[in-house]
Amino acid sequence: xxxxxxxxxxxxxxxxxxxxxxxxxxxxxxxxxxxxxxxxxxxxxxxxxxxxxxxxxxxxxxxxxxxxxxxxxxxxxxxxxxxxxxxxxxxxxxxxxxxxxxxxxxxxxxxxxxxxxxxxxxxxxxxxxxxxxxxxxxxxxxxxxxxxxxxxxxxxxxxxxxxxxxxxxxxxxxxxxxxxxxxxxxxxxxxxxxxxxxxxxxxxxxxxxxxxxxxxxxxxxxxxxxxxxxxxxxxxxxxxxxxxxxxxxxxxxxxxxxxxxxxxxxxxxxxxxxxxxxxxxxxxxxxxxxxxxxxxxxxxxxxxxxxxxxxxxxxxxxxxxxxxxxxxxxxxxxxxxxxxxxxxxxxxxxxxxxxxxxxxxxxxxxxxxxxxxxxxxxxxxxxxxxxxxxxxxxxxxxxxxxxxxxxxxxxxxxxxxxxxxxxxxxxxxxxxxxxxxxxxxxxxxxxxxxxxxxxxxxxxxxxxxxxxxxxxxxxxxxxxxxxxxxxxxxxxxxxxxxxxxxxxxxxxxxxxxxxxxxxxxxxxxxxxxxxxxxxxxxxxxxxxxxxxxxxxxxxxxxxxxxxxxxxxxxxxxxxxxxxxxxxxxxxxxxxxxxxxxxxxxxxxxxxxxxxxxxxxxxxxxxxxxxxxxxxx
Amino acid sequence: xxxxxxxxxxxxxxxxxxxxxxxxxxxxxxxxxxxxxxxxxxxxxxxxxxxxxxxxxxxxxxxxxxxxxxxxxxxxxxxxxxxxxxxxxxxxxxxxxxxxxxxxxxxxxxxxxxxxxxxxxxxxxxxxxxxxxxxxxxxxxxxxxxxxxxxxxxxxxxxxxxxxxxxxxxxxxxxxxxxxxxxxxxxxxxxxxxxxxxxxxxxxxxxxx
Numbered sequence: 015x016x017x018x019x020x021x022x023x024x025x026x027x028x029x030x031x032x033x034x035x036x037x038x039x040x041x042x043x044x045x046x047x048x049x050x051x052x053x054x055x056x057x058x059x060x061x062x063x064x065x066x067x068x069x070x071x072x073x074x075x076x077x078x079x080x081x082x083x084x085x086x087x088x089x090x091x092x093x094x095x096x097x098x099x100x101x102x103x104x105x106x107x108x109x110x111x112x113x114x115x116x117x118x119x120x121x122x123x124x125x126x127x128x129x130x131x132x133x134x135x136x137x138x139x140x141x142x143x144x145x146x147x148x149x150x151x152x153x154x155x156x157x158x159x160x161x162x163x164x165x166x167x168x169x170x171x172x173x174x175x176x177x178x179x180x181x182x183x184x185x186x187x188x189x190x191x192x193x194x195x196x197x198x199x200x201x202x203x204x205x206x207x208x209x210x211x212x213x214x215x216x217x218x219x220x221x222x223x224x225x226x227x228x229x230x231x232x233x234x235x236x237x238x239x240x241x242x243x244x245x246x247x248x249x250x251x252x253x254x255x256x257x258x259x260x261x262x263x264x265x266x267x268x269x270x271x272x273x274x275x276x277x278x279x280x281x282x283x284x285x286x287x288x289x290x291x292x293x294x295x296x297x298x299x300x301x302x303x304x305x306x307x308x309x310x311x312x313x314x315x316x317x318x319x320x321x322x323x324x325x326x327x328x329x330x331x332x333x334x335x336x337x338x339x340x341x342x343x344x345x346x347x348x349x350x351x352x353x354x355x356x357x358x359x360x361x362x363x364x365x366x367x368x369x370x371x372x373x374x375x376x377x378x379x380x381x382x383x384x385x386x387x388x389x390x391x392x393x394x395x396x397x398x399x400x401x402x403x404x405x406x407x408x409x410x411x412x413x414x415x416x417x418x419x420x421x422x423x424x425x426x427x428x429x430x431x432x433x434x435x436x437x438x439x440x441x442x443x444x445x446x447x448x449x450x451x452x453x454x455x456x457x458x459x460x461x462x463x464x465x466x467x468x469x470x471x472x473x474x475x476x477x478x479x480x481x482x483x484x485x486x487x488x489x490x491x492x493x494x495x496x497x498x499x500x501x502x503x504x505x506x507x508x509x510x511x512x513x514x515x516x517x518x519x520x521x522x523x524x525x526x527x528x529x530x531x532x533x534x535x536x537x538x539x540x541x542x543x544x545x546x547x548x549x550x551x552x553x554x555x556x557x558x559x560x561x562x563x564x565x566x567x568x569x570x571x572x573x574x575x576x577x578x579x580x581x582x583x584x585x586x587x588x589x590x591x592x593x594x595x596x597x598x599x600x601x602x603x604x605x606x607x608x609x610x611x612x613x614x615x616x617x618x619x620x621x622x623x624x625x626x627x628x629x630x631x632x633x634x635x636x637x638x639x640x641x642x643x644x645x646x
Numbered sequence: 647x648x649x650x651x652x653x654x655x656x657x658x659x660x661x662x663x664x665x666x667x668x669x670x671x672x673x674x675x676x677x678x679x680x681x682x683x684x685x686x687x688x689x690x691x692x693x694x695x696x697x698x699x700x701x702x703x704x705x706x707x708x709x710x711x712x713x714x715x716x717x718x719x720x721x722x723x724x725x726x727x728x729x730x731x732x733x734x735x736x737x738x739x740x741x742x743x744x745x746x747x748x749x750x751x752x753x754x755x756x757x758x759x760x761x762x763x764x765x766x767x768x769x770x771x772x773x774x775x776x777x778x779x780x781x782x783x784x785x786x787x788x789x790x791x792x793x794x795x796x797x798x799x800x801x802x803x804x805x806x807x808x809x810x811x812x813x814x815x816x817x818x819x820x821x822x823x824x825x826x827x828x829x830x831x832x833x834x835x836x837x838x839x840x841x842x843x844x845x846x847x848x849x850x851x852x853x854x855x
Binding site for chain 1: 665677678681686687688689690691692700711712713714715716717718720730733734797798799833836
């Protein structure tokens with residue numbers, strides 16, 4: 015719909031509207047305005063809000079969206095859809111693209127028919143990820159173009175334009191956000207779109223999609239990227255700001271941190287031009303040389319890797335431009351962690367200084383800000399506030415049983431991606447190893463082959479479906495002696511409660527839930543038990559039994575995510591209480607079980623009623639039976 | 647030089663707390679009242695593991711359209727829903743002019759209770775906050791919560807109400823109240839509680855000398 019209204023009719027006027035939108039929500043708005051018919055994703059912060067919004071829209075019937083079982087499957091579905099001429103989008107976090115890269119690299123060769131955009135959200139600072147890889151490098155690797163917007167408005171506009179370009183060049187376009195652009199909220203002018211999106215397409219068979227001579231398409235791909243490199247609209251994403259500045263210095267930065275670079279420039283009252291590079295790949299030598307040749311000093315300000323610095327330095331060298339390059343290292347901008355204005359303050363004092371003075375960049379020792387600034391006296395060092403499992407978290411019951419049946423020195427417990435990773439840290443300490451989605455089972459096999467110790471893999475239901483099934487098949491095939499504890503809360507809790515293949519509440523999506531127990535048995539695991547998390551004493555015995563079993567064994571711990579329970583009912587029942595006559599202050603509930611609602615008040619163990627979620631697992635944990643439940 | 651057209655100076659606000667306290671909601675409330683008045687506004691939120699009691703901060707700028715993240719010593723207001731976290735981020739405050747609003751709330755049992763880390767006592771934290779604040783206000787969360795006779799105690803809505811009393815922020819009470827009624831209205835019971843919290847909220851704020 016456009017802002018033009020057919021004069022004289024009674025229909026509601028579809029107009030432009032301004033609204034505060036988070037970058038992630040702006041992605042969805044862009045997808046709607048681009049009339050995208052099919053969308054897929056696997057949950058992952060910081061991209062979650064995109065997916066949740068699409069999920070809601072699909073429940074209302076506006077477009078097709080699914081939480082696919084993993085990113086690879088999500089990308090394959092979107093690829094086939096785009097090859098059938100339907101505009102399609104796939105959304106994932108940065109590490110998801112590792113999983114999806116296999117189909118992506120080959121899809122790049124023959125391209126798409128309907129527009130296809132891959133939205134990938136990076137997590138500099140690893141706020142909710144296992145690493146902070148820089149997705150800009152996928153561009154060169156896959157020969158796919160990458161765009162990187164700065165603000166919510168730009169996010170929306172970029173998505174819309176990316177679909178046009180995608181269809182112009184029959185190429186998948188990658189839109190890269192970071193946790194800065196995706197989680198910032200700012201003003202967006204949007205077109206109200208209420209129509210239902212169409213996903214009817216047609217796949218035209220062609221020899222290019224089958225086996226022969228793929229190198230031909232590799233050549234075609236090189237030609238495509240060359241053409242995109244010269245596309246005026248594509249290059250229009252790059253912008254020279256403050257070009258009226260009198261200085262002979264130029265700051266080169268990337269779209270995703272540009273607003274912070276601009277803020278710091280103004281904060282420090284520097285009259286220097288900034289080149290904002292949002293068309294990350296391919297870079298145009300012609301465009302860049304045309305701008306850079308007007309300056310004498312080029313400063314590179316980037317988040318994470320020195321991508322632009324390396325690429326543009328090569329361009330400068332190739333074209334014999336007479337400029338001095340001052341890179342990240344000289345400016346002392348770290349190659350890791352998030353960029354913030356605080357991080358940029360010192361580099362900007364270096365940018366302001368005389369670059370030809372030898373002393374400007376001479377520092378014996380790089381002074382570092384403490385990770386968490388502490389004010390005041392040295393004896394008042396602030397303890398860190400670490401995230402913990404929620405009050406009433408069902409994982410706590412599973413962890414307690416596993417902990418009772420194992421010990422730190424005699425067992426190896428590889429863990430996986432999810433809330434339950436929080437169990438790795440003290441005082442719970444269930445989880446010794448953490449790699450990537452599904453890796454708990456694969457690494458458990460490796461540890462069991464090389465260590466004379468029982469090994470238990472800790473994995474959630476979502477992660478098990480995502481990438482845990484192939485290694486379990488391996489364990490059955492070679493009779494590897496491992497135990498797998500599947501913590502089944504039937505949703506992806508860490509990212510806010512998206513459905514998994516074992517969810518059964520979601521009727522709106524017409525899902526057929528997959529039964530984990532049946533699945534595991536069908537794979538051929540001989541020792542399988544499905545239990546409730548509350549039965550901690552019985553479960554402790556079963557964990558020991560599972561470890562004693564020769565060959566792979568699987569124990570499924572069933573429980574509910576307490577955050578999900580609170581979504582339906584904010585009163586979960588009467589908390590239990592501690593019978594002070596019986597309690598002998600052994601500290602098991604308090605320390606080993608580690609419930610935040612169990613507190614020590616003047617030597618007495620008490621249950622904090624205002625935060626207790628009445629999960630009542632502690633009732634079974636107390637060896638003295640001093641914790642007494644109340645009825646709901 | 648300045649990015650905003652109106653040439654009004656940006657007001658920088660840092661809102662600090664712990665997962666579950668309603669930091670993000672409070673930010674959204676302030677942002678949307680300002681936006682509703684036609685002002686430029688933007689904010690960010692830091693989350694990830696924050697739902698699980700981790701540290702949550704959000705930065706909000708009124709009269710600025712694009713970049714919500716500002717540098718140390720550039721905050722005009724620090725709104726702290728939890729004392730320890732407020733102290734941690736007090737370095738953001740503009741030294742001589744910032745207004746600091748704290749609550750006397752301790753929400754999460756720190757892990758240090760278990761003897762893993764040294765934990766300063768509440769008085770010491772309070773003393774430090776005082777020492778580093780030019781203008782300090784206390785929102786009596788304990789008083790407010792004792793007075794709220796329901797299990798659900800919307801501290802953030804009450805603090806929001808108290809904040810609207812700062813004239814320089816330009817948040818008209820009636821607009822703010824309307825927003826609370828509209829924005830937080832899914833469940834009827836919660837809606838009533840929020841409404842009441844907003845009505846009573848401002849009376850629990852006082853300036854500390």
